[in-house]
Amino acid sequence: MNEPMRALYDAEQVRELDRRAIAGGIGGYVLMQRAAHACWQAMQAQPQPRRVTVFCGPGNNGGDGYEIARLARAAGAQVSVHALGDPRPGSDAATAKQAWLDDGGRVAPENGASTDADWIVDALLGTGLGRAPQDAMQAAIESINAARERGGRVLAVDVPSGLDASSGYAPGACVRADVTVSFIGSKLGLWTGRGPEMAGQRVFDALGVPEEVYAGVAPRARLQSADALRQLARRPRDAHKNLSGHVLIVGGNLGMGGAALLAGRAALRSGAGLVSVATRREHATALTAAQPELMVHGIDRPEQLDPLLARATVTALGPGLGQDEWARALYARTIADDGALVVDADALNLLARFPRARPNWILTPHPGEAGRLLQTSSAQVQAQRLQTTAQIAERYGGVAVLKGAGSCVSGSPPQICPYGNAGMAVAGMGDTLTGIVAALWAQTGDPALAAQLGVLAHACAGDRAARDGERGLLPGDVIDALRATLDAR
The missing domain is CATH 3.40.1190.20 (Ribokinase)
Known part of the structure; x- marks a missing residue:
């Protein structure tokens, strides 16, 4: 386990690190593409994915999902994308969605994505959990977990949807992942409470963010070695x-x-x-x-x-x-x-x-x-x-x-x-x-x-x-x- 992974941050701190990285000259869309690449690498560490279903939320986590879908499609996988909500116009997530569409990808209507897949990607919420998931979000989480029960493997982007990134608490429905790839700052909630059970294997990638971005942001906790x-x-x-x-x-x-x-x-x-x-x-x-x-x-x-x-x-x-x-x-x-x-x-x-x-x-x-x-x-x-x-x-x-x-x-x-x-x-x-x-x-x-x-x-x-x-x-x-x-x- 590398040293950056041992410094644990809450959700607001990671958002601050994200802002600092962007202010330092790394574009938000570039970070999104790097995050997608880290996730795709983690998926390829297993048998080559042939069928991939990606659940995308409306925020940056969903943008990561569209970029993962692009990588999977370019590698020859059959990819189905299910979107819950549209990204904000002009946002990095909107750019990622448009890139997916420009590549010839399609977005399935609500509850229309196939979960008969080798890999199901959870790119719904990330660190954006504010309350227990409800309605369509809860249904999507339940669909992901049901697909896992049928033998599919689940990759969570940054944090399993439904899990509080700052505490490890799951107030309602929560994705049960086989692998969770987190970025820039290791999330405290992945390591305590429900986190260890829901996250599965935890992979961390700093996305090439320079060390000076972390200066002055004291970790909330540290992992033992x-x-x-x-x-x-x-x-x-x-x-x-x-x-x-x-x-x-x-x-x-x-x-x-x-x-x-x-x-x-x-x-x-x-x-x-x-x-x-x-x-x-x-x-x-x-x-x-x-x-x-x-x-x-x-x-x-x-x-x-x-x-x-x-x-x-x-x-x-x-x-x-x-x-x-x-x-x-x-x-x-x-x-x-x-x-x-x-x-x-x-x-x-x-x-x-x-x-x-x-x-x-x-x-x-x-x-x-x-x-x-x-x-x-x-x-x-x-x-x-x-x-x-x-x-x-x-x-x-x-x-x-x-x-x-x-x-x-x-x-x-x-x-x-x-x-x-x-x-x-x-x-x-x-x-x-x-x-x-x-x-x-x-x-x-x-x-x-x-x-x-x-x-x-x-x-x-x-x-x-x-x-x-x-x-x-x-x-x-x-x-x-x-x-x-x-x-x-």
């Missing part, structure tokens, strides 16, 4: 366990001891020198037998936590904690301690009930927990994932991680993780992430770096573990892949 894991220092030959930190896991209520065990195992496999677990007394023997490297303590009263908290470099509060009287007592005792803290699961739900802020913690909510922290719905969280992450960090302090497809990590700029897979959508993966983040904080002493590298390591280990398939992937498989992931150089 697996190479960042090399920031973890090699251990000296004379290292000892205390140099790698002591992680304390607080959790594992009745019936949920496995969550604390997963967090503890993940911390061990992520390099923590020592890992202790404070859990229900009923679980202590079983957890010790399951992982003898853990120092497991049965806790009946909150004050029993005090010596454990005093020894810990980082405490992870929440895996399997619950919200009963025992859980609330341990939560209050742990929160009262001023040590480094990673907060997850039911500890986040208790934090939402009893809000407070502090600078030295990492909060790792999923969308439901994030909604409770901000007193909003998980749907609203998903509609504004990056903004939600920033709001949590602003309201509660510390570093915030919003889990999910394209996990977001707060910061300047925030980071979005492009790795991970659907097999990781299973109980216990969050507990695993908590243990990883706590262990990396214990080793680096840097909460922001620990959150960034923890999210990255978790996702990359998940991808390594899923090489034999995603269905049936377990947290234990990810934990087993951590050592190779973190030691890769």
Whole structure:
């Protein structure tokens, strides 16, 4: 993945970059032709297209579509064009449409284009989504998706129509693409929320725009790179366990001891020198037998936590904690301690009930927990994932991680993780992430770096573990892949 692709911009920023490129001397129609060429190249990377259907909207995205149609026709493909609306007279899109007609192309009437094609090109909306698609636009999107179900491949021009380029939210019907080719600035919405699922393979082309166009336009976020894991220092030959930190896991209520065990195992496999677990007394023997490297303590009263908290470099509060009287007592005792803290699961739900802020913690909510922290719905969280992450960090302090497809990590700029897979959508993966983040904080002493590298390591280990398939992937498989992931150089 090239460096320009890692800088992520929202829709308005990309429009500004577009304006700057044109003001700098690159004609808008030239950019349109370059965009079409990039799309046609992506289509030719597959078996040679023989039948192509292009859906064109009235804006510049539609203009790209007409130019793609011209390239496909010139290459000998049978091309059908379906237009939803006419371009503005005198616009670059109008020039592209006229060029298509001058080449002998035809434009099918509304709902008249054949979708019996090898490739269906979505050039309807691009970054121009303002609301959920309706009427003819919704019908066109549904036609594109139906053609894909029948075996056609779908290429989305810049952004799948129906997907918000700035957030990754799809408020209604949305094109499900096999390939999305984006231009000039990599779109933030392709990498988080619904974006990773709807965009398919993501290809970026800067269209020859010079570097000075980007000066002064700060990206909204940056994509993480697996190479960042090399920031973890090699251990000296004379290292000892205390140099790698002591992680304390607080959790594992009745019936949920496995969550604390997963967090503890993940911390061990992520390099923590020592890992202790404070859990229900009923679980202590079983957890010790399951992982003898853990120092497991049965806790009946909150004050029993005090010596454990005093020894810990980082405490992870929440895996399997619950919200009963025992859980609330341990939560209050742990929160009262001023040590480094990673907060997850039911500890986040208790934090939402009893809000407070502090600078030295990492909060790792999923969308439901994030909604409770901000007193909003998980749907609203998903509609504004990056903004939600920033709001949590602003309201509660510390570093915030919003889990999910394209996990977001707060910061300047925030980071979005492009790795991970659907097999990781299973109980216990969050507990695993908590243990990883706590262990990396214990080793680096840097909460922001620990959150960034923890999210990255978790996702990359998940991808390594899923090489034999995603269905049936377990947290234990990810934990087993951590050592190779973190030691890769």
